[in-house]
Structures are given as structure tokens and as C-alpha cells.
Amino acid sequence: MFNFFKRSPKLVEADLSFLGIDMHSHLLPGLDDGLQELETTVEFIKDLQKLGYRKLICTPHILSDLYPNSPETILPKLDLVRNALKEANVSVEVQAAAEYMVDHDFATLVKRSKKEELLTIAGDYILIEMSYISASPNFEQTVFDLRMLGLQPILAHPERYSYYHQQFNQYERFKEIGCKLQVNLLSLSGVYGPHVKKTAEKLFKNQMVDFLGTDLHHSKHLAMLKHLATRKDFLDLVSNAELLNKTLL
Numbered sequence: 313m314f315n316f317f318k319r320s321p322k323l324v325e326a327d328l329s330f331l332g333i334d335m336h337s338h339l340l341p342g343l344d345d346g347l348q349e350l351e352t353t354v355e356f357i358k359d360l361q362k363l364g365y366r367k368l369i370c371t372p373h374i375l376s377d378l379y380p381n382s383p384e385t386i387l388p389k390l391d392l393v394r395n396a397l398k399e400a401n402v403s404v405e406v407q408a409a410a411e412y413m414v415d416h417d418f419a420t421l422v423k424r425s426k427k428e429e430l431l432t433i434a435g436d437y438i439l440i441e442m443s444y445i446s447a448s449p450n451f452e453q454t455v456f457d458l459r460m461l462g463l464q465p466i467l468a469h470p471e472r473y474s475y476y477h478q479q480f481n482q483y484e485r486f487k488e489i490g491c492k493l494q495v496n497l498l499s500l501s502g503v504y505g506p507h508v509k510k511t512a513e514k515l516f517k518n519q520m521v522d523f524l525g526t527d528l529h530h531s532k533h534l535a536m537l538k539h540l541a542t543r544k545d546f547l548d549l550v551s552n553a554e555l556l557n558k559t560l561l
């Protein structure tokens with residue numbers, strides 16, 4: 313007979329306070345494919361506080377025509393959320409940055425911007441991503457240009473770029489050119505598939521992970537995050553990593 317308890321991983325009380333700070337999410341309402349309603353944002357933030365988060369740096373997509381966000385669209389939403397949290401007596405600190413798609417438009421923006429004009433994390437970091445379909449052709453040049461501005465790029469979810477799964481040395485190359493690597497918590501739950509999970513685990517085993525982010529978009533993500541946080545095998549894997557989340561306090 314199937315023995316459920318024998319097969320199930322050990323569960324512990326959900327507690328992500330060892331991370332304390334999230335630096336990748338789509339919680340600001342109505343800006344991208346993340347949350348749409350302010351009330352939902354407040355509910356999610358209350359739940360994240362219960363999981364042990366004290367500070368949330370929200371990172372709406374900035375992606376040419378699809379999500380043409382900028383400080384002008386993002387910062388007013390941050391104000392809305394902060395006011396709603398104040399009214400609801402929620403003490404989590406919320407900040408805003410962005411998740412920039414590295415494409416031609418971003419390369420141009422970097423070339424003509426000052427550091428202060430970009431939406432950064434803790435002043436010196438900037439979160440960037442690539443398409444899931446193919447690598448950004450101008451990636452290394454853009455990373456170089458960001459570094460010339462005095463910024464430290466953080467590459468979002470490198471484990472999700474399946475075109476690199478058979479070329480692990482590409483992840484080493486990202487580190488060499490000065491990228492920090494941010495793995496998604498949910499990649500370790502297997503929700504994005506077994507190859508993504510395996511690559512995320514390998515990045516941890518090779519001590520290459522700098523940040524863990526939620527990349528929260530919707531309620532399914534939140535439910536899966538709450539479950540992942542109870543898994544002892546997950547906590548064992550990540551607890552020895554020298555993560556930089558807490559340096560963003």
C-alpha cells in the first residue's frame with residue numbers, strides 16, 4: 313500500500329525570516345502581468361509578513377511596448393500601496409525598483425541615462441532579465457554599460473533560461489562579467505519544470521546564488537511559496553548559501 317507519510321518530505325513551520333527581504337516581485341497593482349488590485353496587494357503583503365519578510369522591493373516589468381513602465385508609472389503605485397498599508401496597520405517596508413528586459417530599448421536607455429534615472433535596488437543594484445525564448449544578443453555590452461554607470465547587475469532567474477541548461481559554463485560567465493545571480497524560490501519547488509529545478513539546485517550546490525527572490529505574480533505563486541517554506545529539504549539546500557538578501561535591509 314502507498315505510504316504517503318513515508319514518501320512525503322519532512323515539513324516544518326513556514327519561516328522565511330532568514331531571507332527577510334524580497335527583491336523581486338510583481339506586487340504593485342496594475343502595472344504588468346502581476347497583481348491588478350490594490351486590495352490584493354495588501355493581502356499578499358500581510359501574508360508575506362507572516363512568512364517572515366520585513367522588506368519587499370517590488371520590481372514591475374519594463375519591457376518595450378508590452379509593459380512600457382518607467383519611474384512615472386511605477387512610483388505613484390508605490391505611494392498608493394504605502395498609503396494602503398499604513399491604513400491597514402501593516403508595518404512591512406515596501407520599495408520599488410524594476411525588472412528590466414535586456415533588449416535594444418534597454419541598451420539605448422542605459423547609454424543615455426544617468427545612474428539616478430534608472431530604478432535601482434538599494435542604490436547600486438539593478439535587476440535585469442532575458443527572454444525565455446532566446447538570449448539577449450547585446451547582453452554582455454549592456455552589462456558592461458551598466459557597470460560603467462556604477463551599477464551592479466542582478467540577473468533574474470538564470471535557471472529559467474532553458475537554452476543555457478546544457479551549457480552550465482554560461483552561468484560562470486555571467487559571474488565573471490560581474491552579474492549577481494538571483495534564483496526564484498519557486499524554481500526549487502519544481503513549478504517551472506524539472507530542468508529548471510535541477511539547474512537551480514546545481515547553482516546552489518556550486519555556491520553561485522547571490523539572491524533568492526519570490527518573483528510573485530499571482531495567488532498560485534503565493535500558495536506554492538507558503539508550501540515550499542515548510543519543506544525541510546528546501547531549507548537544507550538553501551541554508552548554507554551566502555545569500556545577500558539581508559544586506560538590502
Ligand SMILES: [Fe+2]
Pocket residue numbers: 336337338411468527
Ligand atoms: Fe519577475
